[in-house]
Amino acid sequence: MFTMKLRKVTVAAATVLALTGTATACSNDKGSDEGKITVGIKYDQPGMGQKTPGGDYAGFDVDVATYIAEQLGYKKGDITFKETKTPDRENALKNGDVKFIVGTYSITPERDAQVDFAGPYFLAHxxxxxxxxxxxxxxxxxxxxxxxxxxxxxxxxxxxxxxxxxxxxxxxxxxxxxxxxxxxxxxxxxxxxxxxxxxxxxxxxxxxxxxxLGLKLSNENYGVGVKSGDKATKDKINKAIEKMVSSGAWEKAVKANLGPADYDNEPAPKIGEIKK
The missing domain is CATH 3.40.190.10 (Periplasmic binding protein-like II)
Structure with missing residues (x-):
């Protein structure tokens, strides 16, 4: 009888572990898994997002993406950057190929209907x-x-x-x-x-x-794209952006990447403030 009870407990425990493992696997997407995170950026925009000939990544958007990922609990070595070209961004988020995107991603009503945006973190023209x-x-x-x-x-x-x-x-x-x-x-x-x-x-x-020339022909509100409905990640990213701005790291990154062009940048926008 003791053996029978032990077998029942063992089977039950194994079932619980299996279900737990399944739930954990289902909760993860390809954008973040097993202590790693994949972030979408541009590879061909010097000063913003660029993959250098040496295989490194540089630019203001890269600095913002790195800062956010670290605030989410990832180390630099845990971050994988993935090129997300303009036509591919929405699908990359929907499919879970990336956890979030920082890549001169202007917030528009059309895009906002497909994905969610944290920020904005930058106002361009x-x-x-x-x-x-x-x-x-x-x-x-x-x-x-x-x-x-x-x-x-x-x-x-x-x-x-x-x-x-x-x-x-x-x-x-x-x-x-x-x-x-x-x-x-x-x-x-x-x-x-x-x-x-x-x-x-x-x-x-x-x-x-x-x-x-500084003509300001339009307002381009850059946001951080996240999968539609992922409010938890969006909220965490908003807090990370606010911390980057308040700590001075945001302004430092702008000057380091765009300062040599005598670029007169706008102040960091407030979270949720979209300029038409």
């Missing part, structure tokens, strides 16, 4: 980048001149609509190609978010070559 010796000093000076943006972007059309209807548009596949065209004189200006433009201008090889 659409602007123009020109050569330092350029006679283009305001948007209207672009009439009759060549404006570069990437294929599929609405930034150049926005410039035409608002300030320079006679600007000649030229589209390249990447911002790096626009920068090369601007440097060589093939184009007279390029346009996108000022944070991205400042990142290129701040690169060592571009120091002193370019200037931002």
């Amino acid at each position: 659409q602007d123009l980048l020109v050569r330092s010796d350029s006679d283009v000093n305001k948007g209207t000076d672009l009439n009759g001149k060549t404006l570069c943006s990437v294929s599929g972007s609405t930034s150049a059309q926005n410039v035409q609509k608002k300030i320079a209807p006679k600007a000649q548009l030229r589209e390249y596949n990447t911002y790096s190609e626009c920068v090369s065209g601007l440097s060589s004189g093939a184009v007279d200006a390029m346009t996108t978010d000022d944070s991205i433009l400042a990142g290129y201008a701040a690169q060592k090889q571009n120091k002193g070559k370019f200037k931002l």
Whole structure:
């Protein structure tokens, strides 16, 4: 009888352990598992999010992502950065491929319907980048001149609509190609978010070559993307952002990554404050 009772207890205990293990496995997604976390960033935006030729990761967004992950309890060695290109971001969060995304991810109603956003943690604006010796000093000076943006972007059309209807548009596949065209004189200006433009201008090889005009053609509220319904992670990230700002680490990261371009950044926005 004693043996029978022992067998029943052992079987019951094993069943409980199995169920516990199953529940634990189900509660984790691929974005965070077994003390590791995968974070989405951009790989091709100098000053914001870039994978360097040496395989390191650098930029303001990388610094923000690292700070948040550490506040969530992960060490630097536990963080894996995954490239999340603009068209792939929502699916990466839905599928659990990443736990959160920090990658010049502007909060819009369309995106907010698919994922949740912590923040915003940064306010950028659409602007123009020109050569330092350029006679283009305001948007209207672009009439009759060549404006570069990437294929599929609405930034150049926005410039035409608002300030320079006679600007000649030229589209390249990447911002790096626009920068090369601007440097060589093939184009007279390029346009996108000022944070991205400042990142290129701040690169060592571009120091002193370019200037931002500071036109503030739009408000781009950068948020940290999380899976829809993941309120717990969103709340923790908001607290991490607030701590990064109050500790001075936020301002330090901005100056370190974008300061060389003489970028006049906006103060850190308040959590939940979206500027239209």
